[in-house]
Amino acid sequence: MTPPLWPRRTATLPEAASADGPWAPAPVIEVRSLIKTYGHGDAAVPALSGPIDPVSGQALGVELVVEQGDFVAVMGSSGSGKSTLMNILGCLDVPTSGRYLLDGIHVGGLDERQLSLVRNRKIGFVFQSFNLVPRTPALAQVELPLAYAGVKPAERRRRAEAAITLVGLADRMDHRPNELSGGQQQRVAVARALVTAPAMLLADEPTGNLDSRSTEEVLSVVDRLNAAGRTVVLITHEDEVARHAKRVVRLVDGRIVDDVRQAPVGGPPPALREDESLVGGGR
Amino acid sequence: MSPFETLRFAFGGLAANKVRSALTMLGVLIGVAAVIVLLAVGNGSSQAVKDSIEKLGTNALTVSSGGGFGGSRSSGATVTKPLTVDDARALADPASAPHIESVAPETTTSQTALYEGTSHAVSQVVGTYPAYFKASNSKVTKGDYFSSDDVLGSRKVAVIGSTTATDVFGTADPVGKKMTLGGTPFTVVGVLATKGGTGFQDPDDVVIAPLPTVQNAFTGFGSIGQILVEAKSADATSQAQNEITTVLMGRHGIKDPNALDFRVSNQASLLTTQADTNKTFTVLLGAVAAISLLVGGIGITNIMLVTVTERTREIGIRKAIGAPRGVILGQFLAESTLLSLIGGGLGVAAGLIGSHFTIVGIKPVIIPESVVGAFAIAVAIGLFFGGYPANRAASLRPIEALRHE
Structure with missing residues (x-):
């Protein structure tokens, strides 16, 4: 069955306006004038620069605000800076300049210990290459972030089992990574990312190494998580994947060139809504 | 992370490379056993001299002319x-x-x-x-x-x-x-x-x-x-x-x-001098053994460095899901300490068994302090020499660790 097209809507700016409103909840991600440069001096290569000020010629930096409950797909060709952006959003890398507020916390002012706490509590990271800990059974894998958070073993086990069941791997809990298929490994990674109930799920090309069937498996899990209110930011260069998002941001050469809203922030992600509409007899 | 879990992770890490872990432990084992046996041999020979002093009669004095x-x-x-x-x-x-x-x-x-x-x-x-x-x-x-x-x-x-x-x-x-x-x-x-x-x-x-x-x-x-x-x-x-x-x-x-025009000599004092010479001999033997223990410790450092390099990516993953620095440090320290602990324990066993045999005509007499000391030093070496690689692992930046291939 070919997925039917749904109407695309160009994103207007009301969400940015509402974010600035005094009564609205703080956005999950608020990036201001973010610049990332690799190397120093003449050898410096800008990875994220944002628009160039036409008067001074200075880079103004990337501006990005993601509301709670949103599902954002960041698209761009390789070298466009999307992975750099993702690493900064995931607190794995630090920006050269600019402000990054995660759930209202200014990340730049945190020390090493606080950063590890933020990574543990606020962010669930899913990688393209799964990045499971070798030789560790799925359940222990999912328990790991909870162990680092200091959760008691019994509680940890209960929550890890719930997370694994949520991604549909209840019968694979004792399997090690090398005994799981790519799609299953990625679903374990998703379970690991969401087990701490983080503010947002960051996925760096989560389906890049998966076949189409596994892609569907993983994306349906992500869709359901977003429908349950979890904020999701994912990187992809596949349009098929981007269709699942409520909002699509395109990066070219370290600048946001396109920001399209496909579905409202509140409400289910487009894929699930499509299912509903199918159930409801189509549009 | 409870200490028990850290220990379990450490066991898992060691079990992943059984041959390597076993060889490293062997290094520590040989070091500890060498310290115990060599000191026991030295001690045994001084003991033999002491026994012969007692045989001579410690109360005896000899008066000779001249x-x-x-x-x-x-x-x-x-x-x-x-x-x-x-x-x-x-x-x-x-x-x-x-x-x-x-x-x-x-x-x-x-x-x-x-x-x-x-x-x-x-x-x-x-x-x-x-x-x-x-x-x-x-x-x-x-x-x-x-x-x-x-x-x-x-x-x-x-x-x-x-x-x-x-x-x-x-x-x-x-x-x-x-x-x-x-x-x-x-x-x-x-x-x-x-x-x-x-x-x-x-x-x-x-x-x-x-x-x-x-x-x-x-x-x-x-x-x-x-x-x-x-x-x-x-x-x-x-x-x-x-x-x-x-x-x-x-x-x-x-x-x-x-x-x-006469001389009063004490035969026991003569033999005491000989016992002192034996003590020097014992210290030398101990020094040689201590060097082998040190080499065992360097072996631990070497293996832990290899392990850290090999598992850089894993460290990156753990950090990305929120492992604090202390946990990573603890894990690698636990592994190196476990290596030295097991190696040292087996070394003590080997040393105790080895001291039951007569070596070059000397019946070794174990010095209890040497057993405790060698074991403690082995464990301390594990902590000390494991500290550098563990610290290196813990201070890796997550993004660099993740990019490591």
Whole structure:
């Protein structure tokens, strides 16, 4: 069955306006004038620069605000800076300049210990290459972030089992990574990312190494998580994947060139809504 | 993360590379076992010397003629008066020398013993009093000692050492048999227990006979070689030594205590010097063993560095899901400590087993401190040498660790 097209809507700016409103909840991600440069001096290569000020010629930096409950797909060709952006959003890398507020916390002012706490509590990271800990059974894998958070073993086990069941791997809990298929490994990674109930799920090309069937498996899990209110930011260069998002941001050469809203922030992600509409007899 | 979980992770990490972990442990094992065994060997040889001191009799003092070390050349020395039986008699006076138990003048020569065509050169023929046996810790196993009556009657009787007994009489029982010593017939009345050799001279190749008999037959009635003095107790030896010096200075008419014409020596102190030499030897052995322990420790560092490099990506993953620095540090430290702990434990076992065997003729005697010390040092080395790689792992930036291939 070919997925039917749904109407695309160009994103207007009301969400940015509402974010600035005094009564609205703080956005999950608020990036201001973010610049990332690799190397120093003449050898410096800008990875994220944002628009160039036409008067001074200075880079103004990337501006990005993601509301709670949103599902954002960041698209761009390789070298466009999307992975750099993702690493900064995931607190794995630090920006050269600019402000990054995660759930209202200014990340730049945190020390090493606080950063590890933020990574543990606020962010669930899913990688393209799964990045499971070798030789560790799925359940222990999912328990790991909870162990680092200091959760008691019994509680940890209960929550890890719930997370694994949520991604549909209840019968694979004792399997090690090398005994799981790519799609299953990625679903374990998703379970690991969401087990701490983080503010947002960051996925760096989560389906890049998966076949189409596994892609569907993983994306349906992500869709359901977003429908349950979890904020999701994912990187992809596949349009098929981007269709699942409520909002699509395109990066070219370290600048946001396109920001399209496909579905409202509140409400289910487009894929699930499509299912509903199918159930409801189509549009 | 509870300590138990850290330990479980550490076990998992070690089990992932069994051969490598086993070889690293082997390094520590050899180090610890070497420390324990080598120190035990050194200790065993000092113990052997100590035992032979006890065999000699720690209360014994020997008075011999001649100046002290360099004393004969000192300006005060005039004519050296030889030691006489009268000197010995004076020492035996309890009024002037209360710390002296017994006194035995002795004269020594060497003669050839003949028995039924068997000829044997006896290295030591001693003419003395019965007190000699107790002072020199010589015990008779067959027959009996000669008595004071034998001495007074100048009877031709002798007590012989075990080596002399087998060399002269073979398997036959020497007690009651007559052997010819330097042309004079002697009746063997007793055989001494084997003392065992510690020096160049076999202490069991000896013939002990009454002093006047030996003087009459071989050495003449002039001076005597030395006087064996037994102090009342081991603690009284120094007082006894002072009393001997005072009495003999009076008898020989010497005023200057630096110009003595006799020498009082303590055989036990001689052997104590030897024991000290052995201690130096033990320390050297220990140093060699400690180096091997250090090499084992460097092995741990090496392996942990390889492990960190190999698992950089895993460290990155753990950090990305929120592992604090302390947990990563703890995990790698736990692994290296576990390596040294198991290696050290097995080393202690190997050392204890190894010390049960006789090594180059020495029965090793384990020093308990060396066991505890070697084990503790091994564990400390694990902590110390594991610290650097663990710290390196913990301070990796997550993004760099994740990019590592």
